[in-house]
Amino acid sequence: MMKFNAVVGAAMALRRVMPMLSIAAIFLTATLPAQAQVWRPEKPIEIVVPTTPGGGIDRSARLLQKIIQEEKLSPVPVNVTNKPGAGGALSLFYLNQNAGDGHVVAINSPNLIANDLNGRGTVKYREVTPIANLFSEYTVVAVRADSPLKRGQDFIDRLRKDPQSLAVSTPTTLGSVNHLSFVLVAKAGGIDSRKLKAVVLGSGGDAVTALLGGHIDAHTGTPSSVVRMVQAGQIRVIGILAPKRIGGPYADTPTWTEQGYKAVMDTWRGVIGPKGMTAAQIAWWDGVLAKAVTSDLWKQALEQNTWEANYLNSSQTRELFDSEYANYRAILGELGMIKQSAP
Amino acid sequence: METLTHILHGFVVATQPINLWYTFLGVFMGTIIGVLPGIGPSAGIALLIPITYGMNPTSALIMMAGIYYGAKYGGSTTAILIRTPGEAASVMTSIDGYEMAKKGRAGAALAVSAIGSFIAGTIGVIGLTLFAVPLTSMALKFGPAEYFTLMLFAMTAVSTLTGKSPAKGIIATILGLMIATIGIDLQSGQARYTMGIPEFQDGVGFVVVVVGLFAMAEVLRGLEGIYRGTSAEAMKIKGKLWLTREEWRRSIGPIWRGGIIGFVIGVLPGAGGTIAAIMSYTTEKRLSKHPEEFGHGAIEGVAGPESANNSDTAGALVPLLTLGIPGGGATAVMLGAFIMYGVQPGPMLFQTRPDLVWGLINSMYIGNVMLVVLNLPLIGLFVRLLYIPQGILYPMIVAISAIGAYAINGSVVDLWLILLFGVIGYIFDKVDIPVAPLVLSLVLGGMMEQSFRQAMTISGGELKIFYGSAITVTLLVMSLISVMLPFIIPRLRAMGSKGDES
Numbered sequence A: 001m002m003k004f005n006a007v008v009g010a011a012m013a014l015r016r017v018m019p020m021l022s023i024a025a026i027f028l029t030a031t032l033p034a035q036a037q038v039w040r041p042e043k044p045i046e047i048v049v050p051t052t053p054g055g056g057i058d059r060s061a062r063l064l065q066k067i068i069q070e071e072k073l074s075p076v077p078v079n080v081t082n083k084p085g086a087g088g089a090l091s092l093f094y095l096n097q098n099a100g101d102g103h104v105v106a107i108n109s110p111n112l113i114a115n116d117l118n119g120r121g122t123v124k125y126r127e128v129t130p131i132a133n134l135f136s137e138y139t140v141v142a143v144r145a146d147s148p149l150k151r152g153q154d155f156i157d158r159l160r161k162d163p164q165s166l167a168v169s170t171p172t173t174l175g176s177v178n179h180l181s182f183v184l185v186a187k188a189g190g191i192d193s194r195k196l197k198a199v200v201l202g203s204g205g206d207a208v209t210a211l212l213g214g215h216i217d218a219h220t221g222t223p224s225s226v227v228r229m230v231q232a233g234q235i236r237v238i239g240i241l242a243p244k245r246i247g248g249p250y251a252d253t254p255t256w257t258e259q260g261y262k263a264v265m266d267t268w269r270g271v272i273g274p275k276g277m278t279a280a281q282i283a284w285w286d287g288v289l290a291k292a293v294t295s296d297l298w299k300q301a302l303e304q305n306t307w308e309a310n311y312l313n314s315s316q317t318r319e320l321f322d323s324e325y326a327n328y329r330a331i332l333g334e335l336g337m338i339k340q341s342a343p
Numbered sequence B: 001m002e003t004l005t006h007i008l009h010g011f012v013v014a015t016q017p018i019n020l021w022y023t024f025l026g027v028f029m030g031t032i033i034g035v036l037p038g039i040g041p042s043a044g045i046a047l048l049i050p051i052t053y054g055m056n057p058t059s060a061l062i063m064m065a066g067i068y069y070g071a072k073y074g075g076s077t078t079a080i081l082i083r084t085p086g087e088a089a090s091v092m093t094s095i096d097g098y099e100m101a102k103k104g105r106a107g108a109a110l111a112v113s114a115i116g117s118f119i120a121g122t123i124g125v126i127g128l129t130l131f132a133v134p135l136t137s138m139a140l141k142f143g144p145a146e147y148f149t150l151m152l153f154a155m156t157a158v159s160t161l162t163g164k165s166p167a168k169g170i171i172a173t174i175l176g177l178m179i180a181t182i183g184i185d186l187q188s189g190q191a192r193y194t195m196g197i198p199e200f201q202d203g204v205g206f207v208v209v210v211v212g213l214f215a216m217a218e219v220l221r222g223l224e225g226i227y228r229g230t231s232a233e234a235m236k237i238k239g240k241l242w243l244t245r246e247e248w249r250r251s252i253g254p255i256w257r258g259g260i261i262g263f264v265i266g267v268l269p270g271a272g273g274t275i276a277a278i279m280s281y282t283t284e285k286r287l288s289k290h291p292e293e294f295g296h297g298a299i300e301g302v303a304g305p306e307s308a309n310n311s312d313t314a315g316a317l318v319p320l321l322t323l324g325i326p327g328g329g330a331t332a333v334m335l336g337a338f339i340m341y342g343v344q345p346g347p348m349l350f351q352t353r354p355d356l357v358w359g360l361i362n363s364m365y366i367g368n369v370m371l372v373v374l375n376l377p378l379i380g381l382f383v384r385l386l387y388i389p390q391g392i393l394y395p396m397i398v399a400i401s402a403i404g405a406y407a408i409n410g411s412v413v414d415l416w417l418i419l420l421f422g423v424i425g426y427i428f429d430k431v432d433i434p435v436a437p438l439v440l441s442l443v444l445g446g447m448m449e450q451s452f453r454q455a456m457t458i459s460g461g462e463l464k465i466f467y468g469s470a471i472t473v474t475l476l477v478m479s480l481i482s483v484m485l486p487f488i489i490p491r492l493r494a495m496g497s498k499g500d501e502s
Helices: A002-031 A056-070 A086-096 A111-118 A152-161 A177-188 A204-212 A223-231 A279-292 A296-305 A314-335 B002-014 B017-035 B041-052 B057-082 B093-102 B106-141 B144-156 B166-180 B198-202 B206-228 B245-267 B272-287 B300-323 B329-340 B354-387 B390-409 B412-430 B436-459 B463-467 B470-501
Strands: A045-049 A078-082 A104-108 A129-136 A140-144 A167-169 A197-199 A218-221 A235-240 A269-273 A308-312
Touching (some): A045 A056, A045 A086, A056 A078, A056 A296, A056 B041, A056 B329, A086 A104, A140 A152, A140 A177, A140 A204, A152 A177, A177 A197, A197 B436, A204 A218, A204 A223, A204 B106, A223 A235, A269 A279, A279 A314, A296 A308, A296 B329, A308 A314, B002 B017, B002 B354, B017 B057, B017 B354, B057 B093, B057 B106, B057 B390, B093 B106, B093 B206, B144 B272, B144 B436, B144 B470, B166 B436, B198 B412, B206 B390, B206 B412, B206 B436, B245 B272, B300 B329, B390 B412
Parallel strands (some): A045 A078, A045 A104, A167 A197, A167 A218
Antiparallel strands (some): A129 A308, A140 A218, A140 A235
16 A cells, blocks of 8 residues: 555656656757757667578678677667578568667668569568668679670670570579579660570579589679689679679679660668658668768778678668669569569 | 698698687587587577687688587487487488487497597598599589489489388378478479468478477377376486497498598588488498398498588588588588688689698598597486486477577477477377488478479470480489389399309
8 A cells, every 4th residue: 555655646746747847848849959859779779680690691780780889889789680581571570570669670682672572572662661771782794714705795696696595593583683684684685585594503602603514604693702703713704784893803894884785783782670760760870870881890891792882871772772663673574573462 | 742731731720729729619619509409500600700700710710610510520419319400410310329229329329420420520521631622623513414313313212211111101202392392482483382471481491390200209209108108218228338349340331431422422512411411321221231220220320321421511611612612501601701801712722821721621630539539428428318207308308499490590480390290200100101201302302303493494495414414324324223223132132042042
């Protein structure tokens, strides 16, 4: 009984204080509008990774974790959680279980949009909050060093003569960004994209082995998937699907566009949040990630992994998603691979 | 001569106190990771990567390799004692290893695992030292057509795993193949048999099926025994923990054959330790004078596969070091680590960083010695598990299995699956359907189908791709012989005995 009375007493006291507190709050908001909207994390941040530990996406998440902690960009610790499965769909489902929570974000890739179109995902790309794009990996078309395909033109010529004449690996499934890249290049050359011989050889690593062994004619993948072989002179990149040349080991590699075939495909990597994030939460993340990508550790990692710097803030990332959705929709539609339930 | 200098210098690198320490740390953590089902070497290595930022790359890679091959030592422990493979590659060990434990020979099974792993692991490292560079081209010759014929050859071994009734063997085989088709089909991008469950898009995990079929089924059998009051006495250790002279004699052959099989399979990217273990098991059963003992506690069935899955790790480092190609999950994570340290694995690595390559390879000789020294005394400790009363042991198996299955993907669906496969395993046991053919077809089925269709796409639908190279023809002929063997051998034996009579 004593306890109950104490609680009631406290509540009563609170009730008396509340109006005064609200008045103070209104006063503060009126005079300091910018500060009033500031959001800061109050519990540990969680970065969700849509793959198993060890791959490129996982590495970028753990790197981000390290930078945010070492550069003291966040007042709270950062954890990394792996939620692999179903081409990233399970991580999105997990992310959206935390709707409106600014503490949980996920690393994402074009699978976010591809899965939306091919009906594999349960979460639509518009149901998550774009926060940032971190870097780009423009697809390359690679052949073995001794291949008669010397330039992009040779590749197009062969396919024009017979679309079935080249077996091209497109990891890691049909309808992936790598497959779309192959289709895009062929389309730029006026070749019927439905007749192409795209073969999926498991992971990117398996495909590179098959390319080196001469079992396939060409391979589409990220620049990092073949960089070691390119440096060793065993594999040649005949064209990169980038808007302009990328640096590092690929400084001398021509883009498809400069070879006369307008084709750009980007395996971008970015950060998304759950649905229903507030403007203040997004603003906090914009500030943190803009700083993170200027750190030396980040720049060093970009170079080591052949990742192209391409930081976009939250509103630019929203635009990227919308334009990529339109692009993929056009290509997958032609291939007859769209399986989308009504939006 | 230059190479020899590099190799000798590698020993200097490997025996530096700091590297000896990291070798020990690696194999010690590997043993623990191996003992725990579900947590495999790839997850273990991946989780360590952030800690190794800023470490000397040679030391870090020595430690990671230690985890990788160390895990293969630990994987057999739970397989033998509680019929729960700690590692996918230990699946065959849980058949005869557990039967040996039931007969009171758990100590011998654990001992032969450790010694087999040591000898075969060393065979593997010797292979890596001598043949790494020449073998590079062999790995490259394997394209989709070659892989298909290799899987076909491995698949023909199913007849040796079938019990008395071929029909029951076929039921198990086909069920395995059916499970292998669940998930997104890579060649068409279409979902198959996923029943609207997103978790099924990646297929049903091998370890999940195996833990269900072996460990959970065993628990259900045990429960039935307790309920009916017919449960056997706790498994008592009979005789010494060490091998008898007879057991030792029977193990020597399987160990060195397993060592060679494991290394060769390991070199091929994508095949992996599980296939090496299965191929060793079926080989031993075929060569054995008493094949009827397999499945009922034949020591060869432990010695062979445990040796094979260990030398496989050394083989898997061949394509990683010489080509920069990962053959499986753990080596893929190691490749990521190489990149992070700014070291480029590939053909140039042996020239540019001989200290790192040979330091790493030579540390594996030392690591294997450490592992056998570490594991042999542990046997005495581990076998005490068997004295735990059943009322405590069975819940413990369920807990270990559930934690292990959940740790793989953090998926609750996997927990339901181990229960489902536990029930299937229990029913199989009641109606006498063998489990091994299911395991074999599940491992091989997915890869066999995909490589067949990859080859057909590349050839434009022409079957001649399958008899186009020396490798495919050899494997096809071997497959044919393998299928005919059960028919040929009895006749040969009959002819032989007739010859004796006349």
